[in-house]
Amino acid sequence: MNSMVKALLGVISIIISICGATSVSLRNIEGVNITLSPTKNGIRFVASKYGQIEVLTGNLNLGKDLSSVSCVGLPICEIGDSILSVEDTQMGTKITWETRNKSTEFQDCFDLPDGVYWYGGPQRRVQTWPINNMIINGSLPYVSRRDDNFAVAERYWLNSLGVFIFLEEFVPLFVDQNLAHDNQVCFSARLQEPYINREKNILEYYIGFDYDLEVRGGHFEATNNYLGTPLGLPNRLMVSEPIWTTWAKYKRDISDSVVLEFAQAIKDNGYNGQIEIDDKWETCYGSQEFDKEKFPDIVNTVKKVKEMGFRVTLWVHPFVNSDCQEISEEGLAKGNFAGNMSMFHVPSGLCVPHI
Numbered sequence: 464m465n466s467m468v469k470a471l472l473g474v475i476s477i478i479i480s481i482c483g484a485t486s487v488s489l490r491n492i493e494g495v496n497i498t499l500s501p502t503k504n505g506i507r508f509v510a511s512k513y514g515q516i517e518v519l520t521g522n523l524n525l526g527k528d529l530s531s532v533s534c535v536g537l538p539i540c541e542i543g544d545s546i547l548s549v550e551d552t553q554m555g556t557k558i559t560w561e562t563r564n565k566s567t568e569f570q571d572c573f574d575l576p577d578g579v580y581w582y583g584g585p586q587r588r589v590q591t592w593p594i595n596n597m598i599i600n601g602s603l604p605y606v607s608r609r610d611d612n613f614a615v616a617e618r619y620w621l622n623s624l625g626v627f628i629f630l631e632e633f634v635p636l637f638v639d640q641n642l643a644h645d646n647q648v649c650f651s652a653r654l655q656e657p658y659i660n661r662e663k664n665i666l667e668y669y670i671g672f673d674y675d676l677e678v679r680g681g682h683f684e685a686t687n688n689y690l691g692t693p694l695g696l697p698n699r700l701m702v703s704e705p706i707w708t709t710w711a712k713y714k715r716d717i718s719d720s721v722v723l724e725f726a727q728a729i730k731d732n733g734y735n736g737q738i739e740i741d742d743k744w745e746t747c748y749g750s751q752e753f754d755k756e757k758f759p760d761i762v763n764t765v766k767k768v769k770e771m772g773f774r775v776t777l778w779v780h781p782f783v784n785s786d787c788q789e790i791s792e793e794g795l796a797k798g799n800f801a802g803n804m805s806m807f808h809v810p811s812g813l814c815v816p817h818i
């Protein structure tokens with residue numbers, strides 16, 4: 464089948480146009496329809512179930528006067544120098560904005576209404592959960608960075624009505640939440656650092672729905688189609704037996720004798736399971752070397768804890784810490800970090816990133 468035919472088969476099943484607004488019924492989820500209405504403030508997006516419960520609302524290209532656009536909902540809708548396409552997917556819709564004009568930027572915003580809770584997004588030092596109240600600065604690229612302790616930048620959001628948004632990895636993404644617009648999360652694509660040297664600007668993402676409007680179903684939908692699942696199973700004992708972490712009782716103040724004393728006390732009280740040697744056993748965060756003063760003979764310590772009948776695990780973390788110089792220096796030397804453009808210099812024809 465050629466790609467044109469495929470593309471045509473892939474489009475929305477039912478399109479009804481009323482006074483410029485386009486109502487799109489999703490083929491695979493009975494009762495859910497999406498209404499796209501061109502307005503002076505972008506294209507109003509309303510996804511509802513049986514036309515009653517609004518499950519996701521927002522404005523595509525917020526801030527742009529699109530009131531005269533008449534092709535919304537067609538497979539290819541040309542708007543100025545950009546193309547918008549809205550396609551049917553297995554359990555929802557795929558939205559794509561695309562342009563070759565490198566200064567054109569797209570900004571699709573979705574509402575965070577009272578009573579609907581959102582999950583997903585970035586992991587940060589000050590984490591709010593659910594994330595509705597989190598403030599994210601959309602001036603900064605949506606990538607891991609040191610500046611505001613922005614560790615993991617997931618491109619996945621899920622709400623308590625089982626609606627999810629998953630953005631493609633290649634989108635030059637900036638995310639703003641509650642800053643540019645109150646009670647909205649805005650996904651922007653623009654060709655600014657670090658997303659440069661690209662031919663096109665593309666904002667592409669999937670919106671998925673759960674038939675029963677349940678968060679669990681929505682998340683399953685997303686893992687099955689976009690996120691994937693782990694390839695292996697962790698040790699079943701991790702859920703069938705307790706995990707005892709030194710943090711709960713001792714915080715950072717741990718040592719050889721503290722760990723042994725802790726294990727003994729748990730055993731004496733008739734419990735078993737797993738002893739987790741938590742924060743802070745390392746010489747510095749990320750060195751992955753035991754502090755010899757606290758743990759002079761870790762092999763022997765672990766052996767003793769195991770003899771008491773416990774499994775033993777260690778707390779580790781996926782961060783690079785500036786107070787662990789040796790490790791971050793090594794990463795810098797090997798060019799493991801992305802730098803900003805002012806940091807690129809060109810010695811003898813080579814491009815070397817610095818931080």
Ligand SMILES: *[C@@H]1O[C@H](CO)[C@@H](O)[C@H](O)[C@H]1NC(C)=O
Pocket residue numbers: 479486488496497498509510511513514515
């Ligand atoms: C779609 O939902 C809207 C409300 O958002 C409703 O007015 C419209 O009748 C519905 N269309 C269909 C085809 O169900």
Ligand SMILES: *[C@@H]1O[C@H](CO)[C@@H](O)[C@H](O)[C@H]1NC(C)=O
Pocket residue numbers: 544564565566567568
């Ligand atoms: C590219 O986009 C910018 C900003 O949207 C606009 O000002 C400019 O005229 C566009 N250029 C072309 C060649 O269309």
Ligand SMILES: *[C@@H]1O[C@H](CO)[C@@H](O)[C@H](O)[C@H]1NC(C)=O
Pocket residue numbers: 600601602603642
């Ligand atoms: C957002 O980030 C920009 C760029 O770093 C900065 O100039 C601005 O002050 C930040 N805004 C807020 C409210 O933190």
Ligand SMILES: *[C@@H]1O[C@H](CO)[C@@H](O)[C@H](O)[C@H]1NC(C)=O
Pocket residue numbers: 803804805806818
């Ligand atoms: C680039 O990174 C350097 C070092 O981290 C910093 O001093 C500089 O302000 C950054 N420049 C921009 C434009 O962000």
